Amino acid sequence: MKNEPGELKPSLDRRAFVRSAAWGSGVVGLGALAGYALKRTGSGTQTEKPKLGAEFSYDVSRFQTSDPALKRYDELLRYRVGIESARCIAVAEDGVLYVGGDEGIQVVDGEGCELAVIRLARPVQSLAVMGSDRLLVGQKGRILVLGLDGRELESWDDFPEDMLPTSIDVSELAVHVADAANRVVRKLNEAGEGIGVIDGRSGVVEGVGFKVPSPYFCVKTGADGLLRVTNPGAHRVEAYLPDGRLELAWGRASFAIEGFCGCCNPVDFDIFPDGSYVTCEKGLPRVKLYDAHGVFTGVVAGPEDFPEYLAVVNAGAHKAAGAGIQAVIDPAGRILILDAIAQKLRVMVRKESGNE
Amino acid sequence: MSEETKKLSRRDLLCGGARGAGLLGLGAAAGFLGGRESHDDEVWQIDPGKCIQCGLCTTECVLSVSAVKVVHSHGMCGYCQLCTGYFDPNPVSLDEGAENQLCPTGAIEREFVEDPYYEYRILEDLCVGCGKCVKGCNMFGNGSLYLQVKHDLCINCNVCAIATACPSQAFRKVPKDDPYLLRGKGAIG
Numbered sequence: 321m322k323n324e325p326g327e328l329k330p331s332l333d334r335r336a337f338v339r340s341a342a343w344g345s346g347v348v349g350l351g352a353l354a355g356y357a358l359k360r361t362g363s364g365t366q367t368e369k370p371k372l373g374a375e376f377s378y379d380v381s382r383f384q385t386s387d388p389a390l391k392r393y394d395e396l397l398r399y400r401v402g403i404e405s406a407r408c409i410a411v412a413e414d415g416v417l418y419v420g421g422d423e424g425i426q427v428v429d430g431e432g433c434e435l436a437v438i439r440l441a442r443p444v445q446s447l448a449v450m451g452s453d454r455l456l457v458g459q460k461g462r463i464l465v466l467g468l469d470g471r472e473l474e475s476w477d478d479f480p481e482d483m484l485p486t487s488i489d490v491s492e493l494a495v496h497v498a499d500a501a502n503r504v505v506r507k508l509n510e511a512g513e514g515i516g517v518i519d520g521r522s523g524v525v526e527g528v529g530f531k532v533p534s535p536y537f538c539v540k541t542g543a544d545g546l547l548r549v550t551n552p553g554a555h556r557v558e559a560y561l562p563d564g565r566l567e568l569a570w571g572r573a574s575f576a577i578e579g580f581c582g583c584c585n586p587v588d589f590d591i592f593p594d595g596s597y598v599t600c601e602k603g604l605p606r607v608k609l610y611d612a613h614g615v616f617t618g619v620v621a622g623p624e625d626f627p628e629y630l631a632v633v634n635a636g637a638h639k640a641a642g643a644g645i646q647a648v649i650d651p652a653g654r655i656l657i658l659d660a661i662a663q664k665l666r667v668m669v670r671k672e673s674g675n676e
Numbered sequence: 677m678s679e680e681t682k683k684l685s686r687r688d689l690l691c692g693g694a695r696g697a698g699l700l701g702l703g704a705a706a707g708f709l710g711g712r713e714s715h716d717d718e719v720w721q722i723d724p725g726k727c728i729q730c731g732l733c734t735t736e737c738v739l740s741v742s743a744v745k746v747v748h749s750h751g752m753c754g755y756c757q758l759c760t761g762y763f764d765p766n767p768v769s770l771d772e773g774a775e776n777q778l779c780p781t782g783a784i785e786r787e788f789v790e791d792p793y794y795e796y797r798i799l800e801d802l803c804v805g806c807g808k809c810v811k812g813c814n815m816f817g818n819g820s821l822y823l824q825v826k827h828d829l830c831i832n833c834n835v836c837a838i839a840t841a842c843p844s845q846a847f848r849k850v851p852k853d854d855p856y857l858l859r860g861k862g863a864i865g
Contacts, residue, residue: 372731375780378811380765528792533754534818553756554792573758575766582816583756603760603816633815636728636807 362539384603384630385574386622390577392609393620393655397667399432401658408457408486409658409665410447411650412468417453417477419658419665420444425470430650432665438470445535446498448488456495458485463497463512476512484535488590491541493562498549500537503530505549507564516564520551523566528554536587536602536644542595552584557597557614570614575604578616588646598655600645605629607647607657607668620647620655620668628662718849720836721857724822726846729807729814733823736838737805743830744805744823745839746783746798748857752820755793761813761821762796779809800826807826819859827855 403421410418414666415430424440425447446458450465454473457464461483463476484501490630494515495508507516520530530537531553538550546559548569556571575581582603589599598620605626623630629643646658655668722733722744733744758770762784767776767853772786786794805823813821839847850857 370735372734372806373780376731376734376806376808378729378765378778378808378815380815383765414683531754531756531792553754555758573770583758583760584754584817636730636811636814 338505368486379606380448383581384623386577386606386619386624391621391622392558392618392671393668394671395625395666396654396669397432398664401542401663401665402426402428402434403437405443405660406658406663407644407646407660408446408458409646409648409656410449411648412449412654413651415651416643417650417656417665418447418449420447420457427595430652430667434668436470438466440464446488448490450490450495452499456488456490458488458497460484463488463508465512474512476508478512478514479506486535487540488537489539489541489547491545491547493541496539496541496547498537498539500532500535503532503537505530505547505560507533507538516574518547518549518560518564518578520549520566521557522564523560525566525568527558527566531584533584534587534602534644536584538586538588540589540591543593544595547591548591548597550586550589552587555580555585557586557589557599570610577608577619581606587644590647590649592649592653598647598649599646600657602644603633605645605659607645607655621657621666625666626659626662628664629659632661677799695848708813717852719825719827720830720839720847721825721850721855722823723846723857723860724819724824725846726844727807727810727823728844728846729811729823730843731806732841732843733805733807733838736841738833738837738859739829739831742805743826744820745800745803745806745826745829746805746809746859747824747856748798749820749822750797752818752859753796754818754820755789755795756817757792757794759786759794759796759813760816761809763812765812776801778812780806784809822859824856824858 341509360484364524401419403419403423403426405422408420419426419428422443423445425438426434427436428434430464442459444457444459448456450456453468455468457466461481463485465473465476467473473514480502482501483499485497486500489496497506497508499506505518507514507518521527526530530551533553536552540548542548546561549558549560551558555573556569558569559567561567572579580586583599585601586599587602589597591597597610599608599610604623606622607620608616608621611617643661645660648656650656653670657666657668702749734742737743737841762778763770763778764778769776774782781804783799785799786796789795807823810821810823815818836847
């Protein structure tokens, strides 16, 4: 715009005003964008959050591997079980394996091939084979007696409604049921009638009573006729006389490989014909060997052998709470391990003596 | 139209602008209040079944000390002598010595009940909601310790800073008149 002589020159024309306004807006916009980006990336010192120190992390990684020199078994076979929420196993004299879970029982042969599935309306908590033709199925508040073909023969119901039968043992002397909810072992005859209750408080040695914080409570009768019972809160395995008195106990609390870790272990065990034991722990999934006197002798599977289990517990996922490991010895002397988190079954065989 | 009426005076411009700004402000205030009202009957809470105890509850809360605290379900607790929520994984001895305790702020106390049982209590003033004890309890015990937003402390931000940062989407809105997700009551766990 050209000014006539003598005319006052305006300080700002419209074009210049619009141009400078656009520049200003652009600069402000860019600044806002930069500030926003800085905040989002967290690189601005004003927005940086403090981090928790190492003292706030729960680290048990140093216990999550075991010494290979202690391993006494090799894995022969591993397969995924075919029943929902599998939590218990039992093996028959012919080597057939029964896997119990939420929807019933899967029957598999020694090589892991499915033979049958028995569908049940209520979750299975425990299993035991009785003689050569019956299967005892522990369910909340009752014991179901099935034929090996899955036919229901009878139901033993004379128990408290809240009974949680986490383990059943059948011996020549009696049927024993570990009731985790009431923290007692129920002694039954072959007809399922109650003939005694063991509370773990009386005995030749001092009993502390059964401490069962999680639903893991296991019973097995040894070749010597003594009933072995886990007392997970006391970190020991206890042996009871037929009259229900505590005879002896072994085990101690420790994260070291020789002991039982956490608040409540072992969660399960089985007994070899020579009286030695295989034990299972949760939290740190460990399957270990002890001699007949309770002296640690080796490892069947260490935490490193359960990667899916460790992934869940290390992530802090709630399903870690209460997830167990269970083991049984089959007639061939193999150890069958059920990992309740991975829902997998492992068949372990003893290493050749030269490889131990 | 005359030249006089076409022109917009500075006063008219200012008045119109002020009126427009006022209307805009009123609209924004109404929208904000309306939006708030729809959320006033809900509060933030942690689903213990989804919580992974990452520690962000301690650092992300806008309060100087987090409104997230550990709660303890005494009905579930095993009253264990060796509590993995209370003791270091490898304690020197099973007593109350600071070197044996897991909690970095000493926010759990225990009291002998009867042999061999102990009761564990949370000292809420000391708890920072880091969840270290929860991890120990989940890993080895039965999960009776878990984290919850305490609503006597929480200021119920419309957008909760912890919920935004939570990597496991454990935060969700729950009814204000039923503000806790206790184990066995609405919680996945």
